[in-house]
Amino acid sequence: MFIELDLQSEVPIYKQLADQLIEGIASGKLSSGQPLPSVRTLAADLGINLHTVNKAYQALKQEGFLEIHRKQGVIVQPGSLPSADxxxxxxxxxxxxxxxxxxxxxxxxxxxxxxxxxxxxxxxxxxxxxxxxxx
Amino acid sequence: MFIELDLQSEVPIYKQLADQLIEGIASGKLSSGQPLPSVRTLAADLGINLHTVNKAYQALKQEGFLEIHRKQGVIVQPGSLPSADxxxxxxxxxxxxxxxxxxxxxxxxxxxxxxxxxxxxxxxxxxxxxxxxxx
DNA sequence: CTATCTGTTATACTATATATATAACAAGTA
DNA sequence: TACTTGTTATATATATAGTATAACAGATAG
Structure with missing residues (x-):
C-alpha cells in the first residue's frame, strides 16, 4: 500500500490511515469496488494493531466510503460515493x-x-x- | 465577553476558547493592546476552571497573539501580530x-x-x- | 467435512489528554 | 499592608488512543 504513518504525530494513527484512504479514493489510486487488505494484513504491514486498522475501516464504512463483507473483506464503495450533502x-x-x-x-x-x-x-x-x- | 462554549462538543474547551479569541482578533472585536479578563475572572464568567483558561492564554502567548505581564494581566499583542510564515x-x-x-x-x-x-x-x-x- | 481466512466482539491493560479542584508562591500595585 | 495578577505544584476523574489476547461466526477452498 501507499500508506505512510507518523507514529510520533499528535494526529491519531487511525485518523491518519482513514485520511490517506480517503485521499486514495479522491485521487483515483483506489477505485470503486477495489479490495483493500484485511485488517490483520494491513496491521502487520504497517506495524500497528489490528484494532487500529479496524477503527479506521469502521469509520469509513460508517461514512459510506467502504463496504465490508464476510470473507470477501473490505472493498471501496462500489456504488456511488457519499455526496457533499x-x-x-x-x-x-x-x-x-x-x-x-x-x-x-x-x-x-x-x-x-x-x-x-x-x-x-x-x-x-x-x-x-x-x-x-x-x- | 463574546465567548460561547459548547461543553458537549468533542472539541476541547481550551481550543474552543483559543479559536474564538483568534477569531475576535481577526474580526477586530479584539484590538491591539486591548486587555483581556484575568484567568480567574474569565473562568468564573464561563463557568470553567482557571487552568483551562490559562491553557488557552498560554497557547496564544506562545503563538504571539497575546502578551502577559504581571499584574497588568493579559493583553492582545500590541506590536505586530504573528505573520503567515x-x-x-x-x-x-x-x-x-x-x-x-x-x-x-x-x-x-x-x-x-x-x-x-x-x-x-x-x-x-x-x-x-x-x-x-x-x- | 475440515481447515483457513474473514470481520467482529469481548476483556484487559497502559499511556496520554482533558478538565477540575485546592493550595501556595512571587510580583506588581493601590 | 492588602489585594490581584500570573504561575507552579499536586491530586483526582474521565475519555481517548493504542496495544495485546482470545474467542466467535460466517464464508470459502481443499
Whole structure:
C-alpha cells in the first residue's frame, strides 16, 4: 500500500490511515469496488494493531466510503460515493472556521488562502505531478 | 465577553476558547493592546476552571497573539501580530489536506470548496453581517 | 467435512489528554 | 499592608488512543 504513518504525530494513527484512504479514493489510486487488505494484513504491514486498522475501516464504512463483507473483506464503495450533502458541509465549515480565522488574523489575504487550498486540492487529484520518484 | 462554549462538543474547551479569541482578533472585536479578563475572572464568567483558561492564554502567548505581564494581566499583542510564515503555512496545509481530500472524494468541485472557504473568511472579518440581533 | 481466512466482539491493560479542584508562591500595585 | 495578577505544584476523574489476547461466526477452498 501507499500508506505512510507518523507514529510520533499528535494526529491519531487511525485518523491518519482513514485520511490517506480517503485521499486514495479522491485521487483515483483506489477505485470503486477495489479490495483493500484485511485488517490483520494491513496491521502487520504497517506495524500497528489490528484494532487500529479496524477503527479506521469502521469509520469509513460508517461514512459510506467502504463496504465490508464476510470473507470477501473490505472493498471501496462500489456504488456511488457519499455526496457533499448539507451535513458534510456543516462539518466542513466547522473545521475550516478556525483555520480561516487564524489565516485572517495573521494577515493572509483571501486570495492567498484560496490559492493554497486550490493547490492542495489539485495536488490530491493528481498526485503524480508531485513528489514522485521520477527518472 | 463574546465567548460561547459548547461543553458537549468533542472539541476541547481550551481550543474552543483559543479559536474564538483568534477569531475576535481577526474580526477586530479584539484590538491591539486591548486587555483581556484575568484567568480567574474569565473562568468564573464561563463557568470553567482557571487552568483551562490559562491553557488557552498560554497557547496564544506562545503563538504571539497575546502578551502577559504581571499584574497588568493579559493583553492582545500590541506590536505586530504573528505573520503567515512558512511554518504556519505548513501547518495550515497539513490541517487543510484531509478536508480538501474528503471534499474531492465527495465530488465537491474546486469552485464550491473555494466559495465555501471564501464565505467563511468574509463572515469572520465582518461578523456584524451575520446572525446578529438586528431590529 | 475440515481447515483457513474473514470481520467482529469481548476483556484487559497502559499511556496520554482533558478538565477540575485546592493550595501556595512571587510580583506588581493601590 | 492588602489585594490581584500570573504561575507552579499536586491530586483526582474521565475519555481517548493504542496495544495485546482470545474467542466467535460466517464464508470459502481443499
Amino acid at each position: 448539507e451535513a458534510f458541509r456543516e462539518r466542513l465549515r466547522r473545521d475550516l472556521r478556525p483555520l480561516a480565522a487564524e489565516s485572517a488574523a495573521r494577515g493572509m489575504s483571501e486570495d492567498e488562502l484560496q490559492e493554497l487550498l486550490l493547490s492542495l486540492y489539485r495536488q490530491i487529484q493528481n498526485p503524480s505531478s508531485q513528489g514522485g520518484t521520477s527518472p | 512558512e511554518a504556519f503555512r505548513e501547518r495550515l496545509r497539513r490541517d487543510l489536506r484531509p478536508l480538501a481530500a474528503e471534499s474531492a472524494a465527495r465530488g465537491m468541485s474546486e469552485d464550491e470548496l473555494q466559495e465555501l472557504l471564501l464565505s467563511l473568511y468574509r463572515q469572520i472579518q465582518n461578523p456584524s453581517s451575520q446572525g446578529g440581533t438586528s431590529p
